[in-house]
Amino acid sequence: MINPKVYLNPKLFDPDIEQVPSRNGYGEGLVLAGEENEAVVALCADLTESTRMEAFAKKFPERFVEVGVAEQNLVTVAAGMALGGKIPFTSSYATFSPGRNWEQIRTTICYNNVPVKVIGSHAGISVGPDGATHQALEDLAIMRSLPNMIVISPADTIEARKATIAIARLSQPCYMRLSREKVPVVTTNQTPFEIGKAEVFYEGSDVAVIATGEMVRRALLAAKEMESHNISVRVINCHTIKPLDKDVILKAAEECGAIVTVEEHQVTGGLGGAVAELITQHLPVPMKIIGIEDRFGESGAPDELLIKFGLTKEAISQAITHVLRMKNK
Amino acid sequence: MLTDNELKKLEVTANLIRQDIIEMLLEAGSGHSGGPLGMADIFTALYFHILNHDPVKPDWNERDRLILSHGHICPVRYATMARSGYFPVSELKTLRKLGSRLQGHPHRGSLPGLETTSGPLGSGLSQATGLALAGRIDKAKWRVICLMSDGEQDEGNTWEGVMLAGKNKLHNLTALLDRNNIQIDGFTEDIMPLNDLKAKYEAFNWHVIEIDGHNIQEIIAAFDEAKAIFEKPTLILAHTIPGKGVSFMENKFEWHGKPPNKEEAKLALAELKH
Numbered sequence: 001m002i003n004p005k006v007y008l009n010p011k012l013f014d015p016d017i018e019q020v021p022s023r024n025g026y027g028e029g030l031v032l033a034g035e036e037n038e039a040v041v042a043l044c045a046d047l048t049e050s051t052r053m054e055a056f057a058k059k060f061p062e063r064f065v066e067v068g069v070a071e072q073n074l075v076t077v078a079a080g081m082a083l084g085g086k087i088p089f090t091s092s093y094a095t096f097s098p099g100r101n102w103e104q105i106r107t108t109i110c111y112n113n114v115p116v117k118v119i120g121s122h123a124g125i126s127v128g129p130d131g132a133t134h135q136a137l138e139d140l141a142i143m144r145s146l147p148n149m150i151v152i153s154p155a156d157t158i159e160a161r162k163a164t165i166a167i168a169r170l171s172q173p174c175y176m177r178l179s180r181e182k183v184p185v186v187t188t189n190q191t192p193f194e195i196g197k198a199e200v201f202y203e204g205s206d207v208a209v210i211a212t213g214e215m216v217r218r219a220l221l222a223a224k225e226m227e228s229h230n231i232s233v234r235v236i237n238c239h240t241i242k243p244l245d246k247d248v249i250l251k252a253a254e255e256c257g258a259i260v261t262v263e264e265h266q267v268t269g270g271l272g273g274a275v276a277e278l279i280t281q282h283l284p285v286p287m288k289i290i291g292i293e294d295r296f297g298e299s300g301a302p303d304e305l306l307i308k309f310g311l312t313k314e315a316i317s318q319a320i321t322h323v324l325r326m327k328n329k
Numbered sequence: 330m331l332t333d334n335e336l337k338k339l340e341v342t343a344n345l346i347r348q349d350i351i352e353m354l355l356e357a358g359s360g361h362s363g364g365p366l367g368m369a370d371i372f373t374a375l376y377f378h379i380l381n382h383d384p385v386k387p388d389w390n391e392r393d394r395l396i397l398s399h400g401h402i403c404p405v406r407y408a409t410m411a412r413s414g415y416f417p418v419s420e421l422k423t424l425r426k427l428g429s430r431l432q433g434h435p436h437r438g439s440l441p442g443l444e445t446t447s448g449p450l451g452s453g454l455s456q457a458t459g460l461a462l463a464g465r466i467d468k469a470k471w472r473v474i475c476l477m478s479d480g481e482q483d484e485g486n487t488w489e490g491v492m493l494a495g496k497n498k499l500h501n502l503t504a505l506l507d508r509n510n511i512q513i514d515g516f517t518e519d520i521m522p523l524n525d526l527k528a529k530y531e532a533f534n535w536h537v538i539e540i541d542g543h544n545i546q547e548i549i550a551a552f553d554e555a556k557a558i559f560e561k562p563t564l565i566l567a568h569t570i571p572g573k574g575v576s577f578m579e580n581k582f583e584w585h586g587k588p589p590n591k592e593e594a595k596l597a598l599a600e601l602k603h
Binding site: 041062063065067068070072073076077078079080081082083084085086088103104107108111112113 | 394396436437438444445446447448449451452455456457458459460461462463464466467469485486489490492493
């Protein structure tokens with residue numbers, strides 16, 4: 001059953017649930033963060049409207065820097081502004097930033113340990129018709145491997161807004177990925193959000209499904225469906241990929257004894273990788289990682305692509321059955 | 330203009346710094362010789378005359394920010410910092426050793442007084458541009474100075490920074506380009522011709538001054554002139570001789586990235602002390 005303490009959207013399971021891209025919540029959060037702290041500045045690489053930096057740029061023109069189509073410059077100029085006491089947010093599409101400028105992020109942001117916030121929009125296969133060049137499926141892996149970097153993947157627009165305000169208050173480098181497409185609004189203003197803390201959204205004890213981003217709602221739909229088969233599924237919303245919430249995940253491994261992870265990312269190095277690194281060393285239990293299987297995406301409608309690439313409620317249900325069999329062997 | 334006496338004093342200091350560089354590199358057993366020796370006069374002029382800084386309070390907020398983009402020449406920065414009082418000269422011998430604050434390439438978190446971490450080429454000017462933008466927002470009086478190499482003009486990231494600084498008319502930013510014509514694999518004009526750097530920077534809305542990078546009077550005059558330019562960032566195109574002061578290292582790209590051995594160091598020191 002739904003955990004009543006997380007105040008999820010009452011229309012959670014309705015087909016007509018409100019849908020909003022998570023980049024919208026980021027845009028709102030950035031203005032709020034800018035109001036809260038005048039050290040917050042924003043930099044964009046010629047994608048101001050589509051990365052939702054427009055409202056900030058209009059409200060604080062003197063704190064907004066347009067760098068042109070130059071993602072290496074985007075993050076290195078931001079690093080310089082951070083050295084000068086600012087809290088810079090940088091926006092582009094995730095395949096370009098952090099895709100194109102990884103070394104600059106490594107040296108000038110992470111090794112320098114300055115509070116630059118790298119925001120990658122258009123993450124995941126659900127980017128749709130733009131095709132594989134614009135569908136970031138590796139961003140979590142390349143950001144998660146950097147020391148000092150915090151990595152966030154919000155479940156919906158409300159969580160993206162909260163995360164934006166929260167990371168603006170941190171003195172560390174952060175990466176946050178966002179969706180281009182509309183995503184069902186799973187949470188509400190009352191849902192707890194704390195960086196580094198995963199939340200149990202659905203209570204259960206046979207299998208734990210750890211999901212991130214858009215996949216959280218699909219995991220919840222699978223959990224509800226499995227209930228009718230007398231399988232009790234715990235769903236955990238893991239919005240912070242790094243640092244991972246060890247307590248909640250190890251508790252799930254201990255109490256459920258089987259884990260499924262789901263993400264719109266390569267199975268290599270993302271949420272599944274992070275969870276596997278943790279549980280294999282502390283509390284090994286049967287596990288299945290659902291994600292993109294070492295391939296590039298393609299053009300198509302977002303829903304068509306999610307089906308083709310196996311990121312569906314049905315795939316999650318199958319994985320649940322699979323790990324349950326492994327557990328009971 | 331410096332008096333003859335003041336000039337002489339700086340020249341003696343630059344020579345001392347060159348000797349430090351040879352001794353550090355010999356002790357370390359690895360590192361770069363050509364660039365550090367070639368930049369000794371510029372570093373001396375900066376730390377002993379041009380920069381507004383306080384070695385006792387490296388994080389003093391009103392200090393000028395000196396970004397070293399081509400981090401591999403850090404022996405000259407370390408030696409100059411030690412000679413100007415940031416840390417004991419004896420610490421120079423720890424260069425590149427385990428636990429040292431003097432990392433093989435400069436790391437901001439290791440040594441107070443370094444503004445940033447550098448080594449990977451081509452990202453210093455963009456950071457300097459960011460610092461200058463931050464300073465402008467805060468109406469700060471401090472200035473940003475960025476030192477870079479000619480080899481790193483090969484990097485696209487450098488030109489992204491050039492364009493943004495020119496677009497924003499960042500007159501609180503002065504860059505100095507160490508035009509020594511060598512890089513690891515050979516002479517710059519053979520590896521990747523840079524052609525007319527003055528014309529290139531001017532085309533991106535920079536003010537350009539060309540100087541002899543070993544003439545301390547010219548170095549100081551150029552930084553003074555940069556302060557008087559209010560519409561543009563300034564590039565000081567400093568022509569230098571790599572390995573300057575040690576005849577067998579001068580103008581040889583083979584000395585870009587290696588340290589002297591014991592015999593070579595002895596010869597170099599004898600020449601410098603002469």
